[in-house]
Amino acid sequence: MVKIGGGSITYQSKPRAAKREAIARILSEIYEAKQKKDFDVIIGHGSGSFGHVAAMKYKTHEGLVNEKSRLGAIITKVVASELSFIVIDVALGLGMGIPIYPFFPSSFAVAHEKKLRDGFTDHIKVAMENGFIPLVHGDVVVDSKQGISIASTEEVLRFISTRLPPKKIVLATDVDGIYDKDPHVHRDAKLIEKVTSSNIDSVLTGAGGAKKVDVTGGMKTKVAILYDIAKSSNCNGYIANATKPGVIKKVLMGEKVTCTTIKP
Numbered sequence: 001m002v003k004i005g006g007g008s009i010t011y012q013s014k015p016r017a018a019k020r021e022a023i024a025r026i027l028s029e030i031y032e033a034k035q036k037k038d039f040d041v042i043i044g045h046g047s048g049s050f051g052h053v054a055a056m057k058y059k060t061h062e063g064l065v066n067e068k069s070r071l072g073a074i075i076t077k078v079v080a081s082e083l084s085f086i087v088i089d090v091a092l093g094l095g096m097g098i099p100i101y102p103f104f105p106s107s108f109a110v111a112h113e114k115k116l117r118d119g120f121t122d123h124i125k126v127a128m129e130n131g132f133i134p135l136v137h138g139d140v141v142v143d144s145k146q147g148i149s150i151a152s153t154e155e156v157l158r159f160i161s162t163r164l165p166p167k168k169i170v171l172a173t174d175v176d177g178i179y180d181k182d183p184h185v186h187r188d189a190k191l192i193e194k195v196t197s198s199n200i201d202s203v204l205t206g207a208g209g210a211k212k213v214d215v216t217g218g219m220k221t222k223v224a225i226l227y228d229i230a231k232s233s234n235c236n237g238y239i240a241n242a243t244k245p246g247v248i249k250k251v252l253m254g255e256k257v258t259c260t261t262i263k264p
Helices: 020-037 051-058 069-092 122-129 153-163 200-207 218-233 247-253
Strands: 002-004 043-045 100-102 109-112 115-119 133-137 139-143 147-151 168-173 236-241 260-262
Touching: 002 020, 002 153, 020 069, 020 247, 043 069, 043 153, 051 069, 069 100, 069 133, 069 139, 069 147, 109 147, 115 153, 122 133, 133 153, 147 153, 153 168, 153 218, 168 218, 168 247, 200 218, 218 236, 218 260, 236 247
Parallel strands: 002 043, 002 168, 043 133, 100 133, 109 139, 168 236
Antiparallel strands: 109 115, 139 147, 236 260
8 A cells, every 4th residue: 555645746835736746756666566576455535725724714514503614614625526537638648557556545534433333345446456556545524423534544544444455555655754742843853764663652742733734633643544454454654745845656576665654
């Protein structure tokens, strides 16, 4: 599983603005590694400057809280899906085209108190068996407790992993990994190269919440879910810098790079 961070493929200062060249490069790296190593892969992407802004405006992550909640949920969903179609458009334009097939979480999973509980993934498995690369993204889903909620891309991948356990999960972001403090603010921030059961609690304490507009909890939530997937699937997780050419390909190829490794 590879989750491409929204900050890596969108302009955070410009609403609904995608970095098509970055999308093309990252997809190419994933596809080249897949062809060389012959593995199946599920790709997820964040919303960046697309879904998060709309979700914050309508408080979609809080559920059906006012008279605008229902229409706001629809607007947020459509905007988030817009980036997914851009990713597909870019994939189709690369050489002979990368066979990415979209799956919308709202159509195969139901949440309860913001966590995906019920659903199915048989269609995703069959798609991979037939040579497709499933693509998912954070989505507005129906919630049995609060009416609607937002399932982050990490939460979607966590749900899928309970049915289709991965052998490796990669969070492709805009930094080299997890730091003891925000590297964008502190020059002396130190990279935490390995996360295990012995230091996960202290890492989560230091990870903090989102610094940007992010209704899904920021780095702390991402790390917690990534560790959960690694532990339950008995696989390694990696947080690596997708803005540096070649890094994601090397991680998928099993080559050494500067990143954070998460071990169950």
